[in-house]
Amino acid sequence: MGKVRKNYDDILKTIRLVMHIDKAALPASVIMSIINAIVPLVIVLGNTAIINAIVRGKLYHAKSMVLIVYSVSIVLYIVSSLMQKISNTRAVKANETLRILIHEAWERVSFQSLVTAEYFSKMMKSESSFRYSGGIVVFCHQIQNLTGGLVTVFGSFGLLIWLTSVGFLSSTLMVISTLTTLSFLLIFEMLLLRVFRHLTNGNITLFARLMVLERKMNYFLMSIINKYEILKSVKTWGTAGLIQKRYLDSWNLEKKTNHQLVWNDYISQIIAALMISNIVVWMFSLVILKIRMGFLPVGQLNTLFGGVVQISAAVATIASTWQRTMRFQNQMAYVNDILKEKRILDSQDDSGEEYPVIREHNIISFDHVSFGYNSGNEVIHNLSFNFELSGISAIIGENGSGKTTLVKLMLGLLRPTKGNIFWNGQNIREIQSDEYFGLFKVVFQDFRIFDVTIGENITASDDYNHEQMKSAIFDQNLKDWISALPNHENSLVGMYGESNLQPSGGQKQQMAIARSNYKNGIYQILDEPSSKLDPIQEVSFFSKVAMLSSKTPSLFITHRIGVVGLAGTIIVLRSGKIVGVGTKKSLLRNSLYFRKIWDSQASLYK
Incomplete structure (x- = not known):
């Protein structure tokens, strides 16, 4: 129970964060998902009324119902599309704002905290977690799916409860049949739910393990070969074989973990389908009995199947979305941690x-x-x-x-x-x-020295005093070297430039000293x-x-x-x-x- 409470608290924490950044993105998502959940139920109930009218020979009434039901549905879908547009636009904007907030949190941190391995680890985790989780855009989609699924489930269950309650006290047989049906339905549903929760927790653990392995693979595959100084050491000391082995070890472990995750997801989907099938079997038997005994018109079979189909789709959506949301919260924990200003800056750092x-x-x-x-x-x-x-x-x-x-x-x-x-x-x-x-x-x-121009490296700016910068270059005997470059002080340093300019260690130190001299x-x-x-x-x-x-x-x-x-x-x-x-x-x-x-x-x- 404590773990479930923590999951809910984490989601609420993320909701508060998103609402703080943008007050429209989540409400628009929720409104849209509620409308999208209500429309199918309106259509199910409308179709049931139309079928019953046709069975009774009231064709004019049936035509009126068709016009009303589908006109209302079209209007609701138009409103839903508008809310979707608002939600998507605001979520993308909020996502960029969150990225800026993360970077600003890094800038606000005191040097004393920044130099600690613990905080540096949080920085790296918050950046990679934001990237892998997809940020606010993904969270809004998850809230849409969860909200829509829950509204659908509650609405459809309301229909099923109504079907169950009709004629409940009309006879002893009906009381016994209804109670027996509901008892078996609940027993099997609780057992399947326990299995599903176990699989969900397993998925969260596997996903967290994958994140660690992904960071290792990125280090051995990308971080090393993208840095000239490290690559130089790799070639000098012949450590390519060792690095490749470490990468392959991480890759094999990730592949194995991925297979486990895929298998868990597959079993989760089967359990979700069994939960729906359990409801269908017991409720269908009960409704057929009520129709045969004359308590329900035949059109209510449409209500039953419509409600069950809606529940089936909603439960499958909730099940998969909940697992993804738990994974998302696992990643957002690092982002939330880095944004806690009081943990970064205490009174002594003010x-x-x-x-x-x-x-x-x-x-x-x-x-x-x-x-x-x-x-x-x-x-x-x-x-x-x-x-x-x-x-x-x-x-x-x-x-x-x-x-x-x-x-x-x-x-x-x-x-x-x-x-x-x-x-x-x-x-x-x-x-x-x-x-x-x-x-x-x-x-x-x-x-x-950064992968920007020489002038920008020395002045730490893209808008600088050229005469003052040239004086700093002259003082550090860099003038001859820079003058020989095609673009002089506008030459781009590092692997991202066309010339792949790699200054020597001494030249880099002279540039760093020139940067110091440029400052007043x-x-x-x-x-x-x-x-x-x-x-x-x-x-x-x-x-x-x-x-x-x-x-x-x-x-x-x-x-x-x-x-x-x-x-x-x-x-x-x-x-x-x-x-x-x-x-x-x-x-x-x-x-x-x-x-x-x-x-x-x-x-x-x-």
Whole structure:
């Protein structure tokens, strides 16, 4: 009973979501389905009245009934067609709105939530679930089928109950016959219904399993070969056989699961047909008995068969639609989850209302700051320090020491699990997040270049200042390469362009740094900025950083000990704690850990 209640609650949740997006799509669908369900019943009752009039010799009355019944039916069908048009148009529009809402939910999420594997998994599931489920258009069709089926069933059952009740108390034989008929009908119907529910639950489980397998197959078949970097690794390391085996394993399991699903559907249809046949057999026997005893006119056989035919079609529709609706709700659960704003943004992620105060010498202060991701293990431990944004600064430390996490905290992308961070005395929680982040020009080590034009990659816009963009290109020594391309900065990057332009790793990093330079921030933060640059490009890059440091102060994170000499202030990080702050000279003299890192790499720079 609890599972049935949950199913109904899920459907109501989706109905509320659809009504929130568009208030006309579902009502139009419901009105149309009710009309479509009523018209056949009107025709059945009208035909019964016409047959009875003909049997009694009242031909004029029969002609009048034909005119009335079919005129009403035609008018109702015209109204139904209008409602269908409204429903289809509004459902398509609502579907696109839902897609936008899903994407907006991704945009609203705090960086702190976005970087967790749990939320990223929800993002992927919500996107694929929306695609596979068909969205609001499919849901409206399902509601049409369910509503129409239920109206038909209740209406037809009303006719059958009326046929059953006629002459019920006229004799002992009729009472016994009616009660016996109904008892057997209900017993067999309940048994068949239990089997049908079991099959429906099995279908939902199989469909959920298919969704997981489908995602695996898409990964091994499409995601890998559609990404140049991954395909390059596949060829380099000879993993094609392994990937193909994984794909075939998933394919074989999906094929087996699909066969089970098809078989379940087939058995479900047989059970639905048996449920109808059970009603037909018992009700036909009872009506024939009543006609022979004179309680019903012969025309009521039309009512019986018309009602049974309507129930048969409606039950088959309800049965198949219910199973599809349960599968749909199984997929929409991910969409509903991603749209729950309160689960995405809690109070600690809310943006403040203040504007950042900008001074000649800006300072970021950490006050007993600790941070841990969802795993619960702290990455940053109780840091307290003041950091002046001037000149060139560097953060150095081994892999996993918390360097990038420290910068993300500094940028406000992550919020401390303990302590507070201040910008010139303002708690950054109280500052508008977009305004605060706009102060910084940032390049992370996991930068991304997108399949748009070079100019759009650098400016992050399709409407940009060409002179400013060309200046950013020149500063990163990209001018000669871009000028040699047929369409220059309008050349399309990636596999979707005609030329399939694939910049080198170094060129991509230079484009990412140029994107940072194009932005009008007052402080530059570079995470492993030279990791993909060749030695000549690296020297040129850091020379420009040094030259521009008086105008745009910079902080860079690096593993390369040779470049930290450019920095006036070096922060040494170890296991989430600051173990040294100073110049290269003072740290070599006073920090054993810094000296150890220096000695391990010094020979590379001789």
